[in-house]
Amino acid sequence: MSRRRERIDRGIKVRADDIYALTSWREMLYLAAPRVAPVLTLLVVGLAAGPYWQRVIMTTSMFALLAISWDVLAASGMVSLGQALFFGVGAYTSGMLNHYFGWSPLLTIPLAAVIGGAISTLLLLPVLRLRGLYFAMVTLIMPLIIERVIEATGIFGGTEGISGLASLPHRLVELLVAMVMVWVALFGLRRLMDSDYGLVLKGINDNDRSVMSAGINIYRRKAEALFIASSIAAFAGAFMTHAYMFVGMPVFAMDYSILPIASTVVGGVGTLAGPLLGAFILVPLSELLRGLGGLRIVIYATLLVVFIVGLPEGIFPYLKRKYTQFERWVEVEK
Amino acid sequence: MLEVTGMMVFYENALAVNDLSLTVEAGQIVGVIGSNSAGKTTLMNTISGLILDLREKERRKGGERITVMGTVRFEDRDISDLPPHRRAEIGIVLCRERHPVFGDSTVLENLRIAGHLRARAEVKQAMDLTFELFPNLARYKRKKAGFLSGGEQQMLAIGMALVVKPRLLLLDEPLLGLSPAMQTTLVQAIKTVRQETGVTIVIAEQFARPILPMIDFGYVIENGMLTMTGSGQELMDNPEIKSAYFGH
Numbered sequence: 057m058s059r060r061r062e063r064i065d066r067g068i069k070v071r072a073d074d075i076y077a078l079t080s081w082r083e084m085l086y087l088a089a090p091r092v093a094p095v096l097t098l099l100v101v102g103l104a105a106g107p108y109w110q111r112v113i114m115t116t117s118m119f120a121l122l123a124i125s126w127d128v129l130a131a132s133g134m135v136s137l138g139q140a141l142f143f144g145v146g147a148y149t150s151g152m153l154n155h156y157f158g159w160s161p162l163l164t165i166p167l168a169a170v171i172g173g174a175i176s177t178l179l180l181l182p183v184l185r186l187r188g189l190y191f192a193m194v195t196l197i198m199p200l201i202i203e204r205v206i207e208a209t210g211i212f213g214g215t216e217g218i219s220g221l222a223s224l225p226h227r228l229v230e231l232l233v234a235m236v237m238v239w240v241a242l243f244g245l246r247r248l249m250d251s252d253y254g255l256v257l258k259g260i261n262d263n264d265r266s267v268m269s270a271g272i273n274i275y276r277r278k279a280e281a282l283f284i285a286s287s288i289a290a291f292a293g294a295f296m297t298h299a300y301m302f303v304g305m306p307v308f309a310m311d312y313s314i315l316p317i318a319s320t321v322v323g324g325v326g327t328l329a330g331p332l333l334g335a336f337i338l339v340p341l342s343e344l345l346r347g348l349g350g351l352r353i354v355i356y357a358t359l360l361v362v363f364i365v366g367l368p369e370g371i372f373p374y375l376k377r378k379y380t381q382f383e384r385w386v387e388v389e390k
Numbered sequence: 391m392l393e394v395t396g397m398m399v400f401y402e403n404a405l406a407v408n409d410l411s412l413t414v415e416a417g418q419i420v421g422v423i424g425s426n427s428a429g430k431t432t433l434m435n436t437i438s439g440l441i442l443d444l445r446e447k448e449r450r451k452g453g454e455r456i457t458v459m460g461t462v463r464f465e466d467r468d469i470s471d472l473p474p475h476r477r478a479e480i481g482i483v484l485c486r487e488r489h490p491v492f493g494d495s496t497v498l499e500n501l502r503i504a505g506h507l508r509a510r511a512e513v514k515q516a517m518d519l520t521f522e523l524f525p526n527l528a529r530y531k532r533k534k535a536g537f538l539s540g541g542e543q544q545m546l547a548i549g550m551a552l553v554v555k556p557r558l559l560l561l562d563e564p565l566l567g568l569s570p571a572m573q574t575t576l577v578q579a580i581k582t583v584r585q586e587t588g589v590t591i592v593i594a595e596q597f598a599r600p601i602l603p604m605i606d607f608g609y610v611i612e613n614g615m616l617t618m619t620g621s622g623q624e625l626m627d628n629p630e631i632k633s634a635y636f637g638h
Contacts, residue, residue, distance in 0.1 A: 058459050060400060060457040060459075061455065061457075062403055063402060063403065063455060064403075367452075368450050368451050368452075369450075369451045369452035369453075373452060374452060377452065388398065388457075388459065
């Protein structure tokens with residue numbers, strides 16, 4: 057007699073999928089736990105940690121925002137190799153507003169998110185028709201161009217950058233704003249991607265011609281998605297500018313393009329929660345390995361490869377499956 | 391020549407092929423007749439071994455778990471665990487459904503890619519046969535395959551299978567999306583192929599009317615299960631087949 061392994065949704069999930077069937081605290085907890093637990097955990101760890109690790113959590117949150125924004129773009133059919141473009145444009149925008157006009161960070165950061173998103177969208181508007189590799193190549197080159205322009209012309213502080221920018225009111229405010237922003241972006245965008253609007257974006261990624269046939273202007277939709285995603289990344293850039301009280305050419309560095317992609321791959325593409333999880337694994341890990349000197353990159357890169365080969369679906373989809381389904385061996389009857 | 395015993399295929403918890411057994415004798419044309427979702431493509435993928443590759447890919451990305459049970463024997467050898475490329479080497483060649491051709495390559499390039507397993511002379515010979523069978527294709531030798539019509543792409547796909555010098559040719563829905571006139575041409579071509587090369591052919595198809603007259607033996611499957619077997623004539627005379635596939 058032969059057997060096979062069977063995968064079944066947990067009864068509690070089947071019932072909880074229908075909101076009217078929530079009859080017990082247990083079922084409500086089942087639904088709420090995966091959403092509430094990470095928020096609370098991060099809050100407690102953040103508040104309990106020392107200044108150094110609070111700083112790490114703040115930075116990680118910004119990388120998480122970059123990764124989420126990358127995932128939104130990828131889900132809409134735009135694979136970006138240049139999150140640094142959005143990050144850098146946001147960083148410079150808020151830096152300039154603060155430096156030249158003396159505006160408070162509380163004003164420059166939101167403004168930089170919107171203006172930075174708009175500038176990035178305008179810059180990429182001509183290449184929205186490109187798909188896949190071609191779009192990726194253009195986004196890869198863009199931050200490099202801007203970096204060299206700043207270096208060559210000496211505008212915006214040139215190679216020196218601009219220091220002495222205003223900082224955020226308090227270290228704890230900084231940390232809490234970073235956390236709130238991460239959760240707002242995650243839950244808001246997850247909801248957006250599940251709405252009709254998000255379904256159209258996913259459709260563009262899947263089969264753009266079918267979406268066009270449905271009478272939808274895909275270039276307009278792509279531009280909107282690009283604006284949403286780049287605004288989030290620009291926010292991260294603006295926030296980091298005021299956290300470091302400095303803006304300069306390093307904001308266009310490759311790190312800001314590559315780490316979000318690595319986080320997404322480790323966490324799970326297309327889930328938005330995956331990239332966040334990935335960022336919260338990779339960035340603190342790279343801090344932990346700092347003591348190892350040159351070996352740090354080797355270990356870090358090896359881990360990445362292990363994850364990609366061993367768990368290509370990503371950590372989040374794997375955990376989600378284990379949470380909602382169970383497996384058992386069954387006899388196969390002929 | 392080919393013996394499939396107790397084949398069962400699960401996609402996750404859905405049973406696609408249910409305890410199916412079939413035998414193909416050398417030189418025969420065997421038809422597998424069934425409507426959509428009957429399990430024809432899964433059966434073809436299991437015989438050609440593609441299902442093993444699909445299973446591995448799904449396993450890696452944590453997608454649907456595919457379970458394959460039962461044995462496939464080819465010329466008295468158990469090939470159940472043989473990967474698809476090795477099966478092509480020993481002569482089991484599948485022409486997949488929806489005419490899969492390399493759209494950016496020309497017709498000639500497509501045939502040459504397909505024929506990389508065989509010697510140049512053999513490929514040349516098979517190409518000549520293909521162009522003889524499908525004169526239309528000969529006119530478009532240097533045209534990109536992606537710009538051919540659906541029927542021409544199907545002809546090219548069959549040509550690509552022939553170039554591999556199959557001993558067992560598996561055709562998955564060769565008539566899909568073709569006009570009745572084109573279907574007749576293709577059926578005629580399949581008969582000619584058998585005459586000229588003596589290859590054994592298994593055709594999975596939902597259009598029973600053009601297929602039944604030319605097959606030596608037919609299997610009718612429904613929901614993954616074998617419901618009827620018999621020679622082409624027997625199946626054509628069967629009242630149930632008549633009502634289900636001929637509409638009277």
